Amino acid sequence: MKRRPTITDVAARAGVSKSTVSLVLQGSPLVRSETAKTVRAAMREMGYVYNRAAATLRGSSVGLVGLVINDLRNPFFTEFAVSFQMAMAAAGYATVISNADEDAELQEKLVASMIEHGVDAVVISPAYGDPSSVFDPLARAGIPTLQVLRRMDPRTELFPFASFDYAAGSAEATRHLIASGARRIAFVGGLDERSITRERMEGYLAALEEAGLSPLRVEGPTSRAFGRSAVARLKDDHPECDAVFCFNDLVALGLIAGLQRDGVAVGRDIRVVGFDDIEEAALAWPDLSSVACDIAGFARDTAGALRDWLDTGTRPPAERRAPVGLVVRASSGGLGQ
Amino acid sequence: MKRRPTITDVAARAGVSKSTVSLVLQGSPLVRSETAKTVRAAMREMGYVYNRAAATLRGSSVGLVGLVINDLRNPFFTEFAVSFQMAMAAAGYATVISNADEDAELQEKLVASMIEHGVDAVVISPAYGDPSSVFDPLARAGIPTLQVLRRMDPRTELFPFASFDYAAGSAEATRHLIASGARRIAFVGGLDERSITRERMEGYLAALEEAGLSPLRVEGPTSRAFGRSAVARLKDDHPECDAVFCFNDLVALGLIAGLQRDGVAVGRDIRVVGFDDIEEAALAWPDLSSVACDIAGFARDTAGALRDWLDTGTRPPAERRAPVGLVVRASSGGLGQ
DNA sequence: TTTTGTTATTGGAACGATCCAATAACCTGC
DNA sequence: GCAGGTTATTGGATCGTTCCAATAACAAAA
Numbered sequence: 001m002k003r004r005p006t007i008t009d010v011a012a013r014a015g016v017s018k019s020t021v022s023l024v025l026q027g028s029p030l031v032r033s034e035t036a037k038t039v040r041a042a043m044r045e046m047g048y049v050y051n052r053a054a055a056t057l058r059g060s061s062v063g064l065v066g067l068v069i070n071d072l073r074n075p076f077f078t079e080f081a082v083s084f085q086m087a088m089a090a091a092g093y094a095t096v097i098s099n100a101d102e103d104a105e106l107q108e109k110l111v112a113s114m115i116e117h118g119v120d121a122v123v124i125s126p127a128y129g130d131p132s133s134v135f136d137p138l139a140r141a142g143i144p145t146l147q148v149l150r151r152m153d154p155r156t157e158l159f160p161f162a163s164f165d166y167a168a169g170s171a172e173a174t175r176h177l178i179a180s181g182a183r184r185i186a187f188v189g190g191l192d193e194r195s196i197t198r199e200r201m202e203g204y205l206a207a208l209e210e211a212g213l214s215p216l217r218v219e220g221p222t223s224r225a226f227g228r229s230a231v232a233r234l235k236d237d238h239p240e241c242d243a244v245f246c247f248n249d250l251v252a253l254g255l256i257a258g259l260q261r262d263g264v265a266v267g268r269d270i271r272v273v274g275f276d277d278i279e280e281a282a283l284a285w286p287d288l289s290s291v292a293c294d295i296a297g298f299a300r301d302t303a304g305a306l307r308d309w310l311d312t313g314t315r316p317p318a319e320r321r322a323p324v325g326l327v328v329r330a331s332s333g334g335l336g337q
Numbered sequence: 338m339k340r341r342p343t344i345t346d347v348a349a350r351a352g353v354s355k356s357t358v359s360l361v362l363q364g365s366p367l368v369r370s371e372t373a374k375t376v377r378a379a380m381r382e383m384g385y386v387y388n389r390a391a392a393t394l395r396g397s398s399v400g401l402v403g404l405v406i407n408d409l410r411n412p413f414f415t416e417f418a419v420s421f422q423m424a425m426a427a428a429g430y431a432t433v434i435s436n437a438d439e440d441a442e443l444q445e446k447l448v449a450s451m452i453e454h455g456v457d458a459v460v461i462s463p464a465y466g467d468p469s470s471v472f473d474p475l476a477r478a479g480i481p482t483l484q485v486l487r488r489m490d491p492r493t494e495l496f497p498f499a500s501f502d503y504a505a506g507s508a509e510a511t512r513h514l515i516a517s518g519a520r521r522i523a524f525v526g527g528l529d530e531r532s533i534t535r536e537r538m539e540g541y542l543a544a545l546e547e548a549g550l551s552p553l554r555v556e557g558p559t560s561r562a563f564g565r566s567a568v569a570r571l572k573d574d575h576p577e578c579d580a581v582f583c584f585n586d587l588v589a590l591g592l593i594a595g596l597q598r599d600g601v602a603v604g605r606d607i608r609v610v611g612f613d614d615i616e617e618a619a620l621a622w623p624d625l626s627s628v629a630c631d632i633a634g635f636a637r638d639t640a641g642a643l644r645d646w647l648d649t650g651t652r653p654p655a656e657r658r659a660p661v662g663l664v665v666r667a668s669s670g671g672l673g674q
Numbered sequence: 675t676t677t678t679g680t681t682a683t684t685g686g687a688a689c690g691a692t693c694c695a696a697t698a699a700c701c702t703g704c
Numbered sequence: 705g706c707a708g709g710t711t712a713t714t715g716g717a718t719c720g721t722t723c724c725a726a727t728a729a730c731a732a733a734a
Contacts (some may be wrong), residue, residue, distance in 0.1 A: 004478065004479075006689090006690055006691080007690070007691065008691095009691075016713075016714085017713065017714045017715075018690090018691085018712050018714085018715095019692085019693080019715075019716095020712085020713060020714075021691095022691065022692060022693080023692095023693095023712095023713085025586070025691085025692095026692090029711085030712065031712065031713080032710075032712060032713090035712080035713085037700070047455060047474075047477045047478075049449075049452050049474075049478060050453045050691090051394075051455065051689090051690055051691065052390075052453050052454055052455065052691090053389075053390045053391075053393040053394050053399070053451070053454075053689090053691085054390075054394050054690035054691035054692090054719090055690080055691050056390040056690070056691090056719090057388075057390050057391050057394055057689090057690080057692090057718090057719045057720065057721085058690090058691055058692045058693080058718070058719050059692080059718095059719070060691085060692075062390070062454075063454075064433075064454065065452075072415070072419045073416065073419055073616075074414065075412065075415075078409070078410065078412075078415050079410065080638050081434075082409045082410055082436045085435060085436060086436055086438065089443075089446070089447060089450075091434065092450075094433050094435070094447075094450050094451065094454055095433065095434065095435070096401075096431050096432065096433050096434075097422065097432065097433075097434040098422060098425055098426065098432070099419045099422060101423065106426075109426070110426060110431075111385075112427075113426075113431050114431065115386055116386060116387050116388075117389055117390075117399075117400075117401065118388065118389065118390055128575075130644075131576075134717085136386075137386075140384045140509065141341065141386060142341075145682070190679080199518055224616070224617065224620045225620060228620055234732070251479040253617075253620075254620055256622075257620060257621055257622035258622070260519055261622050261623075276651055279561070280561065283561045283562055283565055283590075283591055283594060285593075285594035285595070285597045285598050286598075343719090343720055343721085344720070344721070345720080345721095353684085354683065354684045354685075355684085355685095355721085356681060356683075356684050356685075356686095356722085356723085359683085359721070359722060359723085360682095360683085360722095360723095362721090362722095363722090366683075367682065367683085368682070369681085369682060369683090370684080372683085373680080387721090388720055388721065389721090390719090390720080390721090391689090391719075391721035391722090392720080392721050392723090393689090393729035394688095394689045394690065394691085394719090394720080394721070394722090395688075395689055395720090395721055395722045395723080396689070396722075397721085397722075480717070484699075522711090553676070568723095675706100675734100676727105676729105676733105676734080677732105677733080677734070678732085678733075678734085679730100679731085679732080679733090680717090680729100680730085680731080680732095681728100681729085681730085681731100682727100682728080682729075682730100683726105683727080683729090684725100684726080684727075684728090685724105685725095685726080685727095686723105686724095686725095686726105687722105687723095687724090687725105688721100688722085688723090688724100689720105689721090689722090689728070690719105691718100691719090692717105692718085692719090693717095694715105694716095694717090694718105695714100695715095696713105696714080696715080696716105697712100697713080697714075697715095698711100698712080698713070698714085699710105699711080699712070699713085700709105700710085700711075700712090701708105701709085701710075701711090702707105702708090702709080702710095703706105703707100703708095703709105704705105704706095704707090
């Protein structure tokens with residue numbers, strides 16, 4: 001198997017110097033259009049492919065960005081990753097996507113590998129754990145790094161943070177439940193020591209406070225399996241409960257499955273609201289009311305901010321909060337079933 | 338911002354030549370262990386990071402593989418992508434993941450970009466469309482390429498293909514429905530002109546034939562939304578239907594949501610079986626019977642085969658079929674509800 | 675002492691692009 | 705026909721590694 005042709009080979013074939021070929025490659029207006037045509041023809045004939053590694057060595061950007069996600073199997077993050085990747089691809093960047101699987105040690109390895117590959121930037125939704133082992137190397141290497149959806153490193157001046165306005169969303173959802181007549185509203189799912197749980201509970205607590213109601217809490221992971229198992233916990237600990245605001249849609253969907261198994265009519269006997277508005281929420285039965293986060297839009301905005309940072313050097317603001325909005329469906333009794 | 342230290346800088350600091358540093362980098366037994374220690378200390382102190390681009394230029398592998406998926410938002414493919422990426426990461430490879438979004442033109446661009454980046458290999462679940470625009474460049478560049486889950490290019494000697502034994506799975510599922518008493522079994526979802534639909538229908542048709550039953554068909558896309566809408570089509574076209582075998586779990590879950598909305602008791606009034614056994618199948622209500630594909634295992638095997646190909650040069654067999662197995666749950670009436 | 679081996683270390687030429695400074699080619703106008 | 709200016713083209717150094725061939729250091733054998 002013979003080696004790939006280089007610009008020197010192309011140059012020989014086209015009867016010009018390699019410098020000219022290089023100029024053609026970057027679309028310089030300096031070369032005569034006729035010459036350029038000849039060169040391009042030679043490239044096509046020889047099946048020339050650009051060697052980015054060589055260019056990188058001379059200082060041009062690799063056109064590669066890293067994306068590290070704490071849990072890529074969660075559809076919320078999947079949607080973010082896919083939309084982000086596509087937005088970057090449209091701008092000519094390839095994306096190395098990695099699942100850190102909530103494992104700080106693995107995450108450290110993944111980021112180190114990305115730095116070796118010379119990625120132009122890193123976007124990370126970090127796993128829980130000591131942030132310095134992953135952020136310090138990025139800072140040393142001078143790689144623009146964005147924290148999204150979860151802030152682990154407090155140095156947001158250095159590593160700008162972007163997420164959704166969870167507190168506003170949970171307040172809106174809780175007010176909606178209260179307005180629909182619910183009085184004993186539980187917050188199900190999420191681990192209390194995590195900041196995202198605190199953010200999502202913040203608005204819930206504030207809205208209850210406003211209405212003079214007291215909170216009910218079932219703490220736990222954020223998975224569908226937990227949601228399903230939480231039904232029993234709810235019945236035991238808070239049998240009087242008439243509405244549930246879930247940490248996320250996965251918990252809500254699991255919970256609904258569990259309630260249905262027990263013959264409880266969701267939307268009538270008990271109202272349920274989720275968070276994230278994943279695609280499935282609108283398609284489940286009953287339709288799941290949920291706080292919608294426009295993840296695809298958020299991902300595009302993130303990609304846009306990152307490209308600005310790379311192209312013009314303008315670092316994004318230290319903190320950005322994307323708005324969210326409640327979508328009322330049958331599970332909260334919002335529609336006539 | 339000063340530039341990153343190179344092996345020459347490290348060499349100066351450690352008082353050796355850059356060649357020695359290079360040897361240390363690849364763990365050569367030629368360097369005295371004491372010297373190696375000094376060099377490693379210097380690296381640590383200076384925050385040296387390996388520059389893969391430079392090494393690549395000299396011919397070493399990039400340690401980067403490309404993964405192109407026709408529809409990355411589908412949880413089936415997501416699970417494959419995530420498991421594959423993690424298996425490759427464990428072997429020291431980074432993975433560029435791309436969603437072709439069933440767009441052949443986009444796919445062509447993505448693959449071209451991967452070739453430019455010099456990926457060591459490509460794993461692709463191709464979008465529908467002319468395969469040559471994406472496979473020919475890969476062949477020219479001599480990049481080991483694996484087709485998974487969908488065969489678009491017939492040259493499987495060149496681009497080995499791996500998937501699941503769909504025909505066996507659909508036969509098993511259909512026999513199970515017949516054994517449970519179903520007689521009017523519909524096959525819902527999937528577009529007839531696609532080979533994967535033909536494979537998944539093959540076993541269904543064979544099992545019906547065996548039992549002297551005739552097929553019922555509702556053709557369509559493979560999404561949750563279609564599944565939900567298919568309920569009406571089913572009622573109109575095949576009101577006598579007593580069981581449904583769905584193209585995949587998404588269709589099945591959508592269908593179940595639609596049936597529940599209409600007050601039909603799934604598992605009693607009508608039996609439903611899905612395909613893929615995505616995580617949600619076990620957690621939905623009622624639990625969804627499904628033909629289980631061990632995607633994570635399949636992804637690991639694929640990663641293993643690819644690493645063999647890269648490390649030892651042994652090309653995988655032209656076609657590999659991973660076994661599948663039916664998991665019986667409540668939706669097909671398999672459990673006492 | 676010289677020879678012969680080992681074992682460690684090193685200079686320097688690649689790899690394939692970029693880009694600066696230098697040169698060539700071609701217009702103008704006088 | 706030539707100065708001056710513009711437009712096109714080109715040699716060659718450079719980026720940070722790898723790896724070969726050459727050399728150095730030192731011990732054991734002759």
